[in-house]
Amino acid sequence: MTRKPFILRNPSVLVMLAALAVFTVAVTLMSQAYGSGAVPTSMVKVLGKTLCLALAAVAMDLVWGYIGILSLGQMAFFALGGYMIGQWLMYARTEAIVATSLAQAPIPPTPLELQEATASQIFGVVGSSDLPMVWSFAHSLPLQLLLVVAVPGLLALLFGWLAFRSRVNGVYLSILTQAMTLALALWLFQNDSGFRGNNGLSGLQNIPGLDGVSQARLSIWFLWASAAALGLGYVLIAWLVGGKFGSVIRAIRDDETRVRFLGYPVEGFKLVVFTLAAMITAVAGALYYPQAGIINPAELAPIASIYLAVWVAIGGRGRLYGAVIGAVAVSLLSSWFTGGRAPDLALPGYVVKWVDWWQVALGLSFVLVTLFAPRGIAGFFDLFTRRRESGS
Amino acid sequence: MKGIDLGLDALSFASIYFLAAIGLAVTFGVMRVINMAHGEFIMMGAYTGYVVQTLIPDRTLSLIVALPAAFAVTFAAGVALERLVIRHLAKRPLETLLATFGVSIALQQIAKNVFGTQARPLTAPEWLEGAITFNDVISISTIRVAIFVLALLFLGLFLFIMKRTRLGLEVRAVTQNPGMAASMGINPDRIAMLSFGLGSGIAGIAGVAIGLFAKVTSELGQDYIVQSFMTVVVGGVGNIWGTLAGAGLIGALSKIIESLNPSNTLAAQTFMILFIIIFIQFRPRGIIPQKGRAAEA
Amino acid sequence: MSALLEVSGVSVSFDGFRAINNLSFNIGAAELRAVIGPNGAGKTTFMDIVTGKTRPDEGDVRWGEYSRSLLKMNEAQIARAGIGRKFQRPTVFEDQSVADNMTMALRANRNPFSVLGWRPSPSSDQRVAELAAEVGLAGQVNRKAGELSHGQKQWLEIGMLLAQEPRLLLVDEPAAGMTLAEREQTTTLLRRLAETRAVVVVEHDMDFVRRLNCKVTVLHQGSVLAEGSLDHVTRNPQVIEVYLGR
Numbered sequence: 017m018t019r020k021p022f023i024l025r026n027p028s029v030l031v032m033l034a035a036l037a038v039f040t041v042a043v044t045l046m047s048q049a050y051g052s053g054a055v056p057t058s059m060v061k062v063l064g065k066t067l068c069l070a071l072a073a074v075a076m077d078l079v080w081g082y083i084g085i086l087s088l089g090q091m092a093f094f095a096l097g098g099y100m101i102g103q104w105l106m107y108a109r110t111e112a113i114v115a116t117s118l119a120q121a122p123i124p125p126t127p128l129e130l131q132e133a134t135a136s137q138i139f140g141v142v143g144s145s146d147l148p149m150v151w152s153f154a155h156s157l158p159l160q161l162l163l164v165v166a167v168p169g170l171l172a173l174l175f176g177w178l179a180f181r182s183r184v185n186g187v188y189l190s191i192l193t194q195a196m197t198l199a200l201a202l203w204l205f206q207n208d209s210g211f212r213g214n215n216g217l218s219g220l221q222n223i224p225g226l227d228g229v230s231q232a233r234l235s236i237w238f239l240w241a242s243a244a245a246l247g248l249g250y251v252l253i254a255w256l257v258g259g260k261f262g263s264v265i266r267a268i269r270d271d272e273t274r275v276r277f278l279g280y281p282v283e284g285f286k287l288v289v290f291t292l293a294a295m296i297t298a299v300a301g302a303l304y305y306p307q308a309g310i311i312n313p314a315e316l317a318p319i320a321s322i323y324l325a326v327w328v329a330i331g332g333r334g335r336l337y338g339a340v341i342g343a344v345a346v347s348l349l350s351s352w353f354t355g356g357r358a359p360d361l362a363l364p365g366y367v368v369k370w371v372d373w374w375q376v377a378l379g380l381s382f383v384l385v386t387l388f389a390p391r392g393i394a395g396f397f398d399l400f401t402r403r404r405e406s407g408s
Numbered sequence: 409m410k411g412i413d414l415g416l417d418a419l420s421f422a423s424i425y426f427l428a429a430i431g432l433a434v435t436f437g438v439m440r441v442i443n444m445a446h447g448e449f450i451m452m453g454a455y456t457g458y459v460v461q462t463l464i465p466d467r468t469l470s471l472i473v474a475l476p477a478a479f480a481v482t483f484a485a486g487v488a489l490e491r492l493v494i495r496h497l498a499k500r501p502l503e504t505l506l507a508t509f510g511v512s513i514a515l516q517q518i519a520k521n522v523f524g525t526q527a528r529p530l531t532a533p534e535w536l537e538g539a540i541t542f543n544d545v546i547s548i549s550t551i552r553v554a555i556f557v558l559a560l561l562f563l564g565l566f567l568f569i570m571k572r573t574r575l576g577l578e579v580r581a582v583t584q585n586p587g588m589a590a591s592m593g594i595n596p597d598r599i600a601m602l603s604f605g606l607g608s609g610i611a612g613i614a615g616v617a618i619g620l621f622a623k624v625t626s627e628l629g630q631d632y633i634v635q636s637f638m639t640v641v642v643g644g645v646g647n648i649w650g651t652l653a654g655a656g657l658i659g660a661l662s663k664i665i666e667s668l669n670p671s672n673t674l675a676a677q678t679f680m681i682l683f684i685i686i687f688i689q690f691r692p693r694g695i696i697p698q699k700g701r702a703a704e705a
Numbered sequence: 706m707s708a709l710l711e712v713s714g715v716s717v718s719f720d721g722f723r724a725i726n727n728l729s730f731n732i733g734a735a736e737l738r739a740v741i742g743p744n745g746a747g748k749t750t751f752m753d754i755v756t757g758k759t760r761p762d763e764g765d766v767r768w769g770e771y772s773r774s775l776l777k778m779n780e781a782q783i784a785r786a787g788i789g790r791k792f793q794r795p796t797v798f799e800d801q802s803v804a805d806n807m808t809m810a811l812r813a814n815r816n817p818f819s820v821l822g823w824r825p826s827p828s829s830d831q832r833v834a835e836l837a838a839e840v841g842l843a844g845q846v847n848r849k850a851g852e853l854s855h856g857q858k859q860w861l862e863i864g865m866l867l868a869q870e871p872r873l874l875l876v877d878e879p880a881a882g883m884t885l886a887e888r889e890q891t892t893t894l895l896r897r898l899a900e901t902r903a904v905v906v907v908e909h910d911m912d913f914v915r916r917l918n919c920k921v922t923v924l925h926q927g928s929v930l931a932e933g934s935l936d937h938v939t940r941n942p943q944v945i946e947v948y949l950g951r
Contacts, residue, residue, distance in 0.1 A: 086502045175685075182689045187442045187501050191637045192685060198634055199681035206674045260823045263805045267798045274796045277756060278869065279784035280815045288817045318634065322444075322509050329506055372521045379514030386507040387496055 022255055028337050029254045033247055040243040049232035060235040061307045066347055067242035068304035069327075071249045073343035074336050075293040075300070076324050078253050081333030082262065083289045084269030089175075089193035090297050091320040092200050093168040097298030098305030098315070099204075100164040102217035105306060107154035108224035110137050141215050148210030164302045165295045172294030173287065180283040180290075185272075194318045201316035216312025220305050235307065242303050246340075249296050254336055256292075265289060266334075326378075330385050332394025341393050350378065413546045414663055420552035422659025423559035426652060427614040428632045429639035430562055433651040434607030435486075436640050438583050439600055440501060441494055444508040446636065447629025448515040449485060449608045453478035453615020454624045455519060458528045467533035471616075478612035486608025490601050512629075519626035527623035536620070555617050562610065566648055569606075579603050638684050644694025653695045658684075709734045709903050710788075710873055711772070715754060715764030716927075724750040725761065726927035732873070737899035739914045739935075740907045742924035743947060748907045751924065752875050756790050757783040769872075785815060789871030793878045795858035799851030803842055803861055806850050807833045810865035832868070840864035841890075856887050863894070873903040880913040892916045911935075923947075 045051040047060055072094050079087050111134045118125045118133065136145035153159035175196055184192055207213035223234060256262060265285055267275045272282050305311045331342020352358055353374035361368040389395055428450060435443050457474040464470035489511060497504045536554055541547040570576035581589040582599045590596050622628065635658065643654025661683060665676040708731040717725045725747045732738055742748055753759035755766060757780040766775040768786060775783055797806050811829060837846050840860040845853065850861060866874060880888050895917065898904055908914050914921060914935060921938050923930040925947050931938040938944050
């Protein structure tokens with residue numbers, strides 16, 4: 017038996033990377049900042065955000081499609097990543113503005129005064145002027161970047177350790193992850209949690225230190241970063257599920273008792289996968305929210321995490337490209353239909369306005385997919401490749 | 409004094425959770441199916457109550473009509489859901505969860521399209537308004553007493569159906585051993601359909617009850633669904649006493665936490681959920697666990 | 706005699722029903738043993754206790770040269786200590802190839818990070834090929850396990866057990882659903898395996914047990930009713946009563 021290099025054994029990884037590269041170059045060439053301007057900046061942002069969602073979907077696929085944990089809490093990690101980067105974005109930018117305004121004052125402000133003035137700017141909306149403990153590192157980009165992966169990672173580690181140790185499984189585990197998300201959302205909604213309650217963090221599209229750079233350019237830079245993150249995350253996860261590790265986690269999905277009797281520490285594997293996926297999801301979130309511009313606790317609503325599961329299911333779980341296809345297709349379609357630009361459908365006696373009826377169609381189509389195409393969109397690719405294999 | 413008042417509040421919370429969860433206990437406990445659309449069945453019940461009230465102006469009469477009407481509407485919806493979707497996803501519990509979620513978002517949006525986004529009133533009859541006052545501290549609104557009575561009524565009805573009727577016997581048989589039940593001439597499909605309809609029907613009645621004191625919106629169900637699941641999971645699956653214990657625990661606890669920090673209900677809910685997550689660590693099968701080989705399936 | 710596995714005075718009840726009642730059982734390092742008994746005698750529960758799936762209410766289970774207690778270990782730790790278990794119904798990972806199934810079972814570090822760093826080597830490939838040949842699946846390593854016949858799945862599972870290189874093998878009703886020829890083959894294999902390790906076979910089928918030609922332990926109502934050669938125990942009046950009705 018000869019072994020080919022990893023990339024050659026997985027042609028789908030190559031195809032995905034190539035498609036991603038072509039897409040990125042094409043959007044760049046049509047952007048307002050670097051090309052013809054056919055794609056407006058707002059659209060570039062939508063596309064960049066979609067790539068981040070696709071990365072979150074790939075991580076979801078790792079957790080659900082490969083090791084079999086239907087986590088309804090992935091968006092908690094996504095949003096936490098956003099909050100962590102948002103802290104720096106908001107603090108550094110507010111500090112810069114405050115410093116400029118105080119520079120006119122006769123006596124230059126001390127660092128403490130500067131910090132206090134910044135804090136009262138940020139927390140005025142929730143009636144506070146102190147900088148909460150959780151903002152201790154907000155002045156430092158490297159530290160907040162570290163927190164982007166560390167905080168969601170630790171949360172996943174702690175939650176996973178508790179849940180897997182007591183062998184909570186199946187639907188129970190799903191409900192528990194949902195409860196975790198809800199608890200986190202409710203906590204963030206409080207004004208005294210230190211994250212500005214339901215105001216959330218805003219103005220995140222303005223990057224401190226890059227004031228001279230237009231949003232048109234920034235949007236393209238973020239598109240590149242998102243594409244790179246998706247590419248790297250995709251390769252990492254494809255490598256992970258390709259080898260013996262992937263074999264073991266799929267075995268855990270199918271029959272975890274049997275895997276235990278083979279001597280594998282099932283809980284350890286689940287913990288590694290759950291934590292890693294949480295960190296990848298957090299990175300996706302940290303890239304998403306600067307493009308969205310605002311983050312608030314509503315982003316953690318349990319329904320958002322279920323949507324992520326829906327995308328993966330529609331795309332086809334257990335196949336990484338399925339997750340990407342599902343996330344991209346459904347999220348872009350959703351924003352098109354709910355954006356009010358889709359033409360109304362005139363039925364005899366009733367005009368279907370998509371703004372109102374898209375959600376209904378999505379819900380029902382989801383029922384249809386689980387019933388009739390459990391392999392999702394990727395299942396059709398399987399039909400195609402299998403026919404080709406048998407033909408050759 | 410304060411304690412008694414708190415106790416009464418906890419009791420009324422518990423009866424609401426119990427009402428919302430009892431239907432779920434039937435569908436989740438008997439069929440091991442997570443019905444994410446359960447909250448929407450509660451919402452459908454509440455809207456049925458609203459529609460009945462617009463047709464029948466007399467509030468007492470409309471309430472008397474609304475309760476069976478809500479049961480009928482949601483019973484039918486439940487049977488349809490079971491026959492069209494859930495039956496075909498047997499043995500795929502996680503996919504059932506997601507498919508019923510699809511139904512849930514579709515139902516929510518349909519309600520929004522039909523009734524609009526603003527809250528619809530479902531007004532209680534006059535004899536349910538006001539409060540029963542014992543003294544300055546202890547008082548309880550009549551509607552909460554009514555809900556408590558309704559919860560008791562359902563507990564009784566449920567026990568009667570399960571322990572004293574042919575249907576209950578067959579449901580218990582199917583729960584314990586579907587294959588054996590089938591070989592004795594019980595049709596498990598029919599039982600599954602009926603018990604799903606029953607659970608959904610109860611959700612509809614709970615919806616009318618909840619609608620009497622809460623605002624009827626398309627998101628009504630979402631407010632209760634997570635708590636209902638918690639109630640069932642904390643109590644222990646497949647046992648009505650477990651559901652009762654779960655509702656009692658959650659009702660009491662949310663009241664106690666709230667009273668410790670009355671200004672901050674969000675914090676109370678957060679701690680509540682954290683408590684449940686930790687509770688599950690120590691009693692993964694709930695307060696009253698299912699025992700024996702059936703529990704391992 | 707130093708025993709490899711020593712079960713002493715173990716009891717367990719479910720819902721007040723005593724599935725195992727003060728059971729004691731020993732097996733040496735290279736021994737073949739058949740455990741028989743009517744339905745509900747506690748055979749499966751006995752295996753559950755040894756493999757860590759069920760915790761006994763009282764009693765002790767000790768293992769190996771240092772007499773380590775198995776009661777504090779979980780299923781995976783017990784499996785790593787060298788106890789392999791074959792289930793009654795073949796349980797292989799149907800979604801994966803025969804080679805993947807065997808590779809997973811191969812003796813190697815089971816820690817998640819070691820598994821991440823594990824790479825196939827010529828020696829691991831060769832070991833998989835050898836095992837496949839030994840259980841008659843030589844030409845099938847690249848097939849999906851789900852495509853195999855019932856008998857082949859049984860063999861694949863036995864192959865996986867061999868790959869684990871256990872010191873004690875617990876085999877639950879190996880003959881169930883096998884053809885006569887396959888039974889012959891299984892008997893030969895089990896006897897050969899028992900030359901180098903301990904093998905416990907739980908079986909219903911008296912003919913099959915006779916063929917194994919080994920010491921027999923009869924379980925009844927959760928405790929040992931009789932022990933000895935098959936001829937010895939079948940002459941025991943209590944055993945006759947239990948098996949032939951009272």
